[in-house]
Amino acid sequence: MARAATTADAFNAVAEPRRRQILDVLAAGERPVNDLVTLLGLAQPLVSKHLRVLREVGLVDVRDEGRQRMYRLNGQPLKPIYDWVKNYELSWTRRFDQLDVVLAELNEKEHEDGRGDE
Amino acid sequence: MARAATTADAFNAVAEPRRRQILDVLAAGERPVNDLVTLLGLAQPLVSKHLRVLREVGLVDVRDEGRQRMYRLNGQPLKPIYDWVKNYELSWTRRFDQLDVVLAELNEKEHEDGRGDE
DNA sequence: TTGACGTATCCCCATATGGGTATACGATTG
DNA sequence: CAATCGTATACCCATATGGGGATACGTCAA
Numbered sequence A, B: 001m002a003r004a005a006t007t008a009d010a011f012n013a014v015a016e017p018r019r020r021q022i023l024d025v026l027a028a029g030e031r032p033v034n035d036l037v038t039l040l041g042l043a044q045p046l047v048s049k050h051l052r053v054l055r056e057v058g059l060v061d062v063r064d065e066g067r068q069r070m071y072r073l074n075g076q077p078l079k080p081i082y083d084w085v086k087n088y089e090l091s092w093t094r095r096f097d098q099l100d101v102v103l104a105e106l107n108e109k110e111h112e113d114g115r116g117d118e
Numbered sequence C: 001t002t003g004a005c006g007t008a009t010c011c012c013c014a015t016a017t018g019g020g021t022a023t024a025c026g027a028t029t030g
Numbered sequence D: 001c002a003a004t005c006g007t008a009t010a011c012c013c014a015t016a017t018g019g020g021g022a023t024a025c026g027t028c029a030a
Helices: A017-026 A033-040 A044-056 A076-086 A089-110 B017-026 B033-040 B044-056 B076-086 B089-112
Strands: A060-065 A068-073 B060-065 B068-073
Touching (some): A017 A044, A017 A060, A033 A044, A033 A068, A044 A060, A076 B089, A089 B076, B017 B033, B017 B044, B017 B060, B017 B068, B033 B044, B033 B068
Antiparallel strands (some): A060 A068
């Protein structure tokens, strides 16, 4: 088996930086494809492909407007990601506490002053 | 170019469900590889490979203990993910507001009947 | 109608994935 | 010393990626 499809879930879809960029742009409001092409400086087919992935995961909605297609953000599929990482919030906060402990031990050992930097 | 390496950043590393599972287990405390093999029911080489990815992204630390290798969680690399998704928190909350608006419009339409489109 | 525009799709490629199996390597035990 | 445990690595595969170029398709303008 190869890597999971990018369309498997929001986790995979959002792993691609360009896709995050697109969402960041859309966060400001609805946009036609060409706007994204210009703003991101990517080839149009590329943008369309990324948009397709985002669509399949439900991260964007489309609306036909004449010959343009307006894409709009839908953050809902991001919630599982948020919920998952949120549980680790302490883990990088506490990290500093642990680091402090280690540093304290080192200090004691050296027994001679020595406020390390970082 | 193919897809970005799984070791490119935490976003990619964490896109794999098994890797998230591993982190979830380690969140409870340090563990040797075999514990993970048993707990996750995966082949040992697979676990080692996933751990390697996590290591390269800095999501886990290792410590040699006799012939075992104790893996410990380090949530710090998850912060960028948290920071990014956090900005979209409103986006799935507000979603419901927008839905309310749509529903309200639909109601109005049903009552007065007016323009088509959506 | 023809033509131009805005997008999506098609085909081609290099890459590296997750999984499997076999094996290598260090540490411990006998 | 040899045998064994705990892990990591080496290979082999099928898969589908992100990017490029060309083109098809639908919509609107002459």
